[in-house]
Amino acid sequence: MGTAYLLKDGTVATWTDNGAKTYKADVLIEGSTITEIAENISPRPGVETIDCKNKWISPGFIDTHRHVWMTVLRGNQDDWLLTEYLVKNSWTIQPAVTPDDVRIGQLAGCLEALHQGVTTILDHFHASNSPEHAEAVLDATIQSGARVVWAPARQSPPTELFPELRFDNEVDTLKWQVEKLKEWGARDGGKLSKDGRVVLGLSYDVVGSGGDNTIHQEINKLARSIPVQVITAHVVKGPRIFDYRDAGLLGPDIVFSHCNELWDHPEPDDEMWAVMKNNGCAIASTPVDELGMAHGLPVAFEAVKRGVKCGLGADCLSINSGDMFGQMRTALQFTRGMSHENIHKAKQTPPLHNEYNSRDAFRLGTLGGAEALNLADQIGTIEVGKKADLLIFNALSTNLAGIRDPFNGIVFHASDADIITVFVDGEILKRDGKLTKFEWAMVAQELVERADILRERFSDTVLEERWQKHYAKSGGPTSWTK
Structure with a gap:
């Protein structure tokens, strides 16, 4: 036993x-x-x-949206806007990180989570630049001992930012990522560790980016045949929820991170909220960085109010801490603050008590996350x-x-x-x-070494020049979306 x-x-x-x-x-x-x-x-x-x-x-706390590998970049990106993050990180640093960079970031990130009481993570691994990157991160994840739904991303790193954003390796990348998805899925139905703590998911952000939906349907059908635990995608502003609906891809295994677009749909019978609830989709709300990076306003308690599955997450460990205490507090206090302000503006009589309390926030960080990941029968x-x-x-x-x-x-x-x-x-x-499983000092030493190399390679000056060049070229970004 x-x-x-x-x-x-x-x-x-x-x-x-x-x-x-x-x-x-x-x-x-x-x-x-x-x-x-x-x-x-x-x-x-x-x-x-x-x-x-x-x-x-x-x-244990359950994190429903985290980019674990980004621990190797933490403390570098805390003040960035979302569009700035795209240029400086997603289109500059991320395509250039090595398997060693992401491996130590992943191991340190999983250990950080465990130290902070986060026992389960939906890891949206979006630096899947090569098979070597993916395998290095998977190995580190299993070694950590954490319970992880590991969801490698179906996407290509960009090959150029200037004079235009290009993804010239998409054909080859699509091929190896689908082959690896099949290979990982063949491991006991997507159980990637012998003890079943690490299971396969899929991150799929490319719906709505143009082209025929046929390939999206084929890959999602493949993923569900494994079956992966969940399929996850970013939704900030814009119609991506409807894009998934129109492609016939929605279901109870879908976890949309952020979903700030839904804040702009307050009507009780709103169609977008109804699509989420009727299809059993879940939201992963990350209020700390959503508020700071201009994603929009956090919708965690709006989801609670409407009966839509919802958990919390830390998102980018390069931007904020991986603890769930801050996410629970921020989600709760933001919701209270907005309610109080609306009451003041409407000159209404204040309520006798706050509508939501610490128990409700605790539920988001535990059982709510389990429900979002369809793991409530286990954790x-x-x-x-x-x-x-x-x-x-x-x-x-x-x-x-x-x-x-x-x-x-x-x-x-x-x-x-x-x-x-x-x-x-x-x-x-x-x-x-x-x-207990690792001597943190040894992990920290390697983490510092890799982090310093990346800081030297991508200095603040270099990144800011690229960002200002892109900003000037675009006339100022008009969209906050990932």
Whole structure:
């Protein structure tokens, strides 16, 4: 059965069929699974007992949209607009990164996520420049121990930006990416690691870019025959949701990241929202960078209100932290702020209470993400029979001591420093505040070396020159879309 653990005398904080719930209980983990939740479970031979007195036990956080490899670029792009990001990163740096660059970025990014309590990631891997890039990243993902829906992108890196944006390698790139999709899909139906933690997805952003929909339909049909766990694509502003509908590609396995366009469709019976709900599609909302990069306004709680599946994500690790605390807080406080402002402007009577609270934000970061990835039968809550993807918080920490409600504590006050233990699939990947599978200092050393090489190769001066040249050539971009 493998390793077993008894989490003794903790406070469980989770969503249930009856809503958010906290209660005192012991949690028994056997192998990869939660096998018992009860008070006063007796210690038994072969089971390690972990004292959880004055500790909170919660599900691991679930990130529904993250570009993990971009950890190797973090701290470089925090102030960029979305169009600026396209020119400086997507069309300049990204086509030039090496397999070694993306490998260390991926490993460090997965370990960062685990340290911060993110146990499951939908990884939109959009630097799939060659088979070597893809395999290096896949290998690092499996080694990390994280639970990942790994979704390599069906797209080509640009070959030129000036005098015009060109993708001259599209034919060859399409060929090898489809061949690799078939190869990965042949591994036990897309289970890319032996333990099933890493499974195959597909990132597919090329619908609506012109041409016949036939090739899109063929590739998505291939992906679904595997079947991949989800198919994901960026939607910022514009009609891409309708593009997917018109191509006949929508379904409950579709996760659209951002979806800021939907903010401009407030009517209760709006067609675009109805298309999302009726097809069972999900939204991955990343409010921190959406607000800063001019994507538009975050729609996470609009989705909650309308019954559309929704989770949260960190998006580009080059731009903001990979923790989910900031995403939960920002989504909640943005929604409250907009509601308050609308009430003030309309000179309405203020409500007795805020419409949404910390429990709702916590749900977005856990069960909401599981629902978006169609994994709610396995993860997202603490229940017997589900995977042991769990966090243990120190409720006596400098951030949390004195807080009675774990949901308030986790959403509004906690940081990664308060997470002392992280389980994924019943394996401890963070114990006593430290990662267990890798010596972080060694990973950090290589990360710094690769990051410095990229900074030297693509200095701020070089990138700014390219951006200003493009800006001047285009007369000022008129679209924010990815």
